[in-house]
Amino acid sequence: MNRCIGGHALSPCSRLASGKRKAISPIIATVLIIAVTLIASVAVGGFVFGIFGEGEQDAQVAVTGTSLLAADFTANPVPTTFSCVTAAPTIPYLTVTNTGSGSAAIASVAITWAGTNNAFSAAGTCNIGASGTSSATSDIDFAAVSDLTATGATNALAGQGFTGTVTLTNGAQLLFTGTWQ
DSSP states (O other): OOOOOOOOTTSHHHHHHHTOOOOOHHHHHHHHHHHHHHHHHHHHHHHHHOOTTGGGGOOOEEEEEEEOOGGGEEEOSSOEEEEEESSOOOSSEEEEEEOSSSOEEEEEEEEEETTEEEEEEESSOOEEOOTTSTTSEEEEEEOSSEEEOSTTOOOOOTTOEEEEEEEETTSOEEEEEEEOO
């Protein structure tokens, strides 16, 4: 028994009466067009702007060792520099290793000790090469007598802990901790 009343062309009753169902293909077509457009725009953007594979040429740098003698770090307002070496350094030094395929450069080092933040700048270029190169592992070589320059700094004490950051020229900061030897 058919309970449809009314014969409007778009009413459910008119579809039942004709025996055909109206498809919702305009809605599906619209969704498919939007999805294809979004996928195409992401693909073109990735190709043009290089967002796919951006991490393939990145440096992956970390501080992998610390060897800082307390006797070499005294409170003195004279700025201290460091250099990077690939040969065995004299103490004090930090070891930095790159496991990525890109290279990096070190701009500065900061050592926080006894509530003071002491800055050290690079004396020249301090490049860290890509993994597999002879400069992938480098040592940040401090002078035999390095100065803790921050206001209120005190001489380092053997057995006490310190923290620090190595800042790369791209702005990335590598955190490290250690104990004065």
